[in-house]
Amino acid sequence: MFLRQALRYRWSQMLVLAGVSVLIGTCAAFAPWFSRAVEQTVTTETLSGQWISAAWQLDGSPPPFQGGPAKSSPPEELAKLLPADLQPLFSPPAYGMTVTVDWGLKGQKAAIEGKVVWRDGYCAQLVLTVGRCPRAANEVVASSTDLKNFNAAVGATIKAASTQYAGGGMLRVVGVYQADDLATYWFGRGPSGHSLPASETRPAQSDFLLTERVTLEKGTWGAHSTLDTRPLPGKVRGDDLDQLRQVTDESGANAAELNLSAQNTTGLLGLIDTIKAERRQAATIIPLVMVQVALFGVVVLALALAAVVDQRRPELAVSRLRGAGARRTGTALVAELCVPVLVGTFGGVLAGFGVLLIVRSTWLDGGAPLELPWTVLAAVGLAAVVGVAVVAWSVRAVIRQPISTLLRRIVPRRRGRTVGIIDVVVIVVASAGLAGALTGGGRGPLPVLTPSLLALAVGLAFAHLLLPAAGLVSRQALRRGRLGLALGALQVARRPAVTRIVAVVAVATALVSFAGQASSVADRNRDFRAGYEIGADAVLAMEVNTFANFSGAVDRIDRDRNWLTPVVLSYPSNSSGLRALMIEPDSFRRIAFRGEQLTDTDGFRALKAPAEPPAIEVRGNRLTITATPSNLVPYVPPTRDGEAIESGPPAKAVVLQATVFSQRTGSRYLVQFPALPLDNGKPVELSTRIDCGKSCQLIRLGVARELGDSAGLRGGIKIDKVATDTQPTVPLGKGLDWEPMQQPGGDAAQGTISATNGPANGLTLSLTSTGAALNLQNTRIPSAVPALVTSEFPVSQTQTVPGIDGIGFPVQKLDQLKSAVPRYTERTAVVDLETVRRLGGSVADTSTDFEIWLNADGLAHADQIIAELATVGITASIVDRHSDRVDTYGRSASALALQLTPVIGIAGWALAIIVLLLMIVTSWRSRAQDYASLRITGVPATTTGRAARWEQTGPVALAALLGSACGILGAHVALPMIPLFAPTAQPSPIPLDLAINWSVALALSVISVAIMATTTLLLGTGVNRRAGYARIREELS
Amino acid sequence: MTGLAINTTGLVHIYRSQGHDVAALSGIGIGVRPGELVGLLGPSGAGKSTLLQLCGGLLTPSAGRLQIGEHHIATMTEAELDRMRAGDVGIVLQGAGRNLIPYLTPHDNVRYAQRAAARGRPIPAPQEVLDLVGLGNQARVPLARLTPGQIQLCAVAVGIATFPGLLLADEPTSQLDHRARDEVLAAISTINKATGMTVLLITHDPEVAAVLPRTITIRDGRIASEGRSGEEFAVVATDGSLPLPPHVAELLPPGTLLRVTTTDDGDVRLSPLDQEDTA
Secondary structure, three states, X not given: OOHHHHHHHOHHHHHHHHHHHHHHHHHHXXXXXXXXXXXXXXXXXXXXXXXXXXXXXXXXXXXXXXXXXXXXXXXXXXXXXXXXXXXXXXXXXXXXXXXXXXXXXXXXOOOEEEEXXXXXOHHHHXXXXXXXXXXXXXXXXXXXXXXXXXXXXXXXXXXXXXXXXXXXXXXXXXXXXXXXXXXXXXXXXXXXXXOEOOOOOOOEEEEEEEEOHHHHHHOOOOOEEEEEEXXXXXXXXXXXXXXXXXXXXXXXXXXXXXXXXXXXXXXXHHHHHHHHXXXXXXXXXXXXXXXXXXXXXXXXXXXXXXXXXXXXXXXXXXXXXXXXXXXXXXXXXXXXXXXXXXXXXXXXXXXXXXXXXXXXXXXXXXXXXXXXXXXXHHHXXXXXXXXXXXXXXXXXXXXXXXXXXXXXXXXXXXXXXXXXXXXXXXXXXXXXXXXXXXXXXOOOOHHHXXXXXXXXXXXXXXXXXXXXXHHHHHHHHHHOOOHHHHHHHHHHHOOOHHHHHHHHHHHHHHHHHHHHHHHHHHHHHHHHHXXXXXXXXXXXXXXXXXXXXXXHHHHHHOOOOOOEEEEEXXXXXXXXXXXEEEEOHHHHHHHOOOHXXXXXXXXXXXXXXXXXXXXXXXXXXXXXXXXEEEXXXXXXXXXXXXXXXXXXXXXXXXXXXXXXXXXXXXXXXXXXXXXXXOOOOXXXXXXXXXXXXXXXXXXXXEEEOOOOOOOOEEEEEEEEEEEEOOOOOOOOOOHHHEEEOOOHHHOHHHEEEEEEEOOOOOEEEEEEEOOXXXXXXXXXXXXXXXXXXXXXXXXXXXXXXXXXXXXXXXXXXXXXXXXXXXXXXXXXXXXXXXXXXXXXXXXXXXXXXXXXXXXXXXXXXXXXXXXXXXXXXXXXXXXXXXXXXXXXXXXXXXXXXXXXXXXXXXXHHHHHHHHHHHHHHHHHHHHHHHHHHHHHOOOOHHHHHHXXXXXXXXXXXXXXXXXXXXXXXXXXXXXXHOOOOOOOOOOOOOXXXXXXXXXXXXXHHHHHHHHHHHHHHHHHHHHHHXXXXXXXXXXXX | OOOOOEEEEEEEEEEEEOOEEXXXXXXXXXEEOOOOEEEEEOOOOOOHHHHHHHHXXXXXXXXXXXXXXXXXXXXXXXXXXXXXXXXXXXXXXXXXXXXXXXXXXXXXXXXXXXXXXXXXXXXXXXXXXXXXXXXXXXXXXXXXXXXXXXXXXXXXXXXXXXXXXXXXXXXXXXXXXXXXHHHHHXXXXXXXXXXXXXXXXXXXXXXXXXXXXXXXXXXXXXXEEEEEOOEEEEOOOOOOOOOOOHHHHHHOOOOOOEEEEEOOOOOEEEXXXXXXXXX
């Protein structure tokens, strides 16, 4: 009854209530919708971006070889492993058969390793350069590289034999194909386009020989059946993951049940775990973020309703006067106020859906299906219930007052300044929540609520301090004759509603500040982690045969290292060892991501190779050494238990040896001279062959023993002269230029060796030998190479890392690693590339990777760099880009969820402005009457104007500053608890940079204060304009 | 429709506030017959509005008896009071706007006031009520377009929306010009005569008081005098006390001894004792 009139009469209030409710409804609907959409997007993008890992790659083995024909099961049998109800979620299966063979052209030895492959529809995927596709059994097409390397030309006959079975056959080449990069068809296991001629260490390897199915079915090849299929991005929903996981997990057992000897090679299980981890992040961050806004919205709604209901007091009194009971009157008012609240809340569903559509097409790239999850309905229902409850609570607080109280225009308040119970409860709860957040170890939602709770507690406390403070300011200003300030402060002091405004503004600006920090810090960390993971703006990877070729090419391309820094990585043979990351310190610190922070100046200095002494160059094909044994006597090493060791016959000779490396090929090798008889005092000239026609460097000298000779020996050997067939003398420098190499095991009992100055250009060696080889290394190569080692790895004195030839060299740990090592963050020893280069060694292509790290300029010139590398036979390609990784992280659930933070900021400001407007809407009349009364008493309009403008501006500006500070402090507490990245099995060694972004904090604080202050100034001006004399006579409200 | 009688005996009301209590009424005894039109006079703070609110059940007596028709106010529950206000007692508060819902027309305001009336009770049509107060032609006009006098008439119409047995009106003629005042007064008189409704109204205006058949003056929470057709009478209280009229009280300062004598005609004479007599 009269509901329509009531709603129309106070349409602005209804709009405010509906607006706040729309915000609550939008948050309630959007949070689960967005969470769901993010989950689906992450699912879709993960399955799409890592589709090969996600694929089921089934490999059915033939029955074990028992001497007879091996009939493989058809690949279609493998399809039974995929349940019918899941088949629509997968791509159509690609069937195939494959057998590993050794083959050779007819009349030649079958010494080429390769594969004969059939795959459904393969021919349509090939580019035939010569001939045609196979049509009949035993016809094959060979790759153009096999044509080049093995002369597998059209018309050639190939004899192939299965490597696992006795079967095989004669195949005829009918075409030559060019391998194409059709990964989607081949599922990553297609022809490579490469074949390798035989070398000393490996047999020849060919590309695929592709044939018709009948070839492999007819013969007794023992072919494997294959089936490739993959979950289709977009069709697979988050809800399907559990079933997919179960079926994938059980595929082995199911195969056994079907009597199939099949293996499923898939990374789907890991991907599903990743997706689920990201889903958990989304489900954590999004509701927490949106709940803050929604809760703030509820608080604002409660404030708005309190003001609205307070304004209804005369009408409530009229209703009660006419005999309507409190319940009836209250119910009517609840019904009236529920209309905008419910309309707004349910309207928020539409708004939430609209926002979802926008977000879906912008942030999520349409990657999420449109659906109505039950969580949306539940959240909106809950929001509606909360809205109605807030309305009922607000009405109940007033309607229970006696009619005589309702009739009073101003509610009587108790004398003295008291803090309301609700305020005390809020402060206590907020403080308790804050304490819980600070001491709770980051569990639960409390940490994320820290900024709001802190701002609420501080804001309310400030507000209650503000009232007496304003009274004090008012009195002092009055004494000093500053009437405007006195009036404004007095108005603050006598209007307890200002406590609500101050608290709301504090919370709003805290939310804004926190949102800004969360967004900027998350952005920074994604960039930070991407930078560390990639290592530089971009990374080129390449195949390199010799180090000299690599370093020469790099110098030619960018000698000054303006664009690039070369990096060589060498892996240990066992997975538990340390890998060596060889860098150029000077260029690395400029080009690598935060390279300058890898270590300090001293660290970089210590890392670099020694500048002196110069290299000892050796040229020629024979190396001659003139040596004189000096006082070499038998030696019995002491034992711990005092028992004598049974020694063999005394030593008769030692073997001098030298280590050189060729600057042309980079290869390092050991040369040994003929045995040096132990005739003390008698010089002997010894000679051995070397391959240093162009140039080598002598890096080590040593003394070994003849085979089986381990008798103890002590004394000296004078090296009088070293020469080659082209160099009359090779100067060895001073004794200090040589230092003993660390012995394997680091045990001094295995002998010692040292060098002192000897004859001109020679050395005197002092040694104690117990049978092991003893070496001295030129000091331009440290005997233990300084290394920055990732912190988690324990480094002993005998720790070695692999060189470019795969052979370990000892390292000495520098305790000066200041940050994570870019790109290779774990189990890595960073060493100087120049030092390793001086050590020499052939490239071990199985354990050594060559990379060029580029900065932004280098990336801009990447094509030019790749082209120049190609001119020296190095095929390079960009394998990683910083920007790509940042984009990838930008698509993570955490990043998508945190994209909401700007929305929070805007919502926070909007709600604060709504509250300010509401307070004006409900109080402007009495304030205007106050100022009108003052004008009647002679107070100038300029003074009342100043008071009206600054009455709320001062407290609000202070509250905005306080709120911003709370937001910053809250962010400092809460940010470590927000999952910025998907959890991994091992914690990432890349540290999080959670430092406050002060520029953002300052900017947002200034903007917050400016927005709030401007709003209150404008509203105050409006109030003063309405403070006309007629205002005093107003009665009808 | 018959008016309701008002009977009070020793009615006391005390406002309690922090630090001190204020006795607004100190043992008032009044009797108003059904259908009577009575004005309550007295200075500000005398207790007129308190008495009116007690009669309307808006306040609860601190002591004494207050009976409106068959309703014993002091012992009624909140629900019973609501029912009483819904049908038997109409109230017009001081300040016409406080009686009205600002967004409703006079017609709808009357209808709004009839909402809580008990089922089965005959309710007049809003138009009939508005016609009675002379506002029938403005039934559908928004309040904002009415004159102050019409708004006051509307407030009166709302007060009698259910044709209660008692109308309590707090200064219904204040802040009105003479013409409007007379219209309101005429309307109230018409209501009283046409419906037999008992009317208790508060006024400060001597001209209004002069036309009322009966007035009761309250001073300091007690009945000071009563007027009948323009003539003032002192009223003997139930405890035998006699508040003097102001002009007499000026002559007889507190502590004055009076000799009370009766004449053969039945008159009572109060004679102050001379100083000499006392000497």
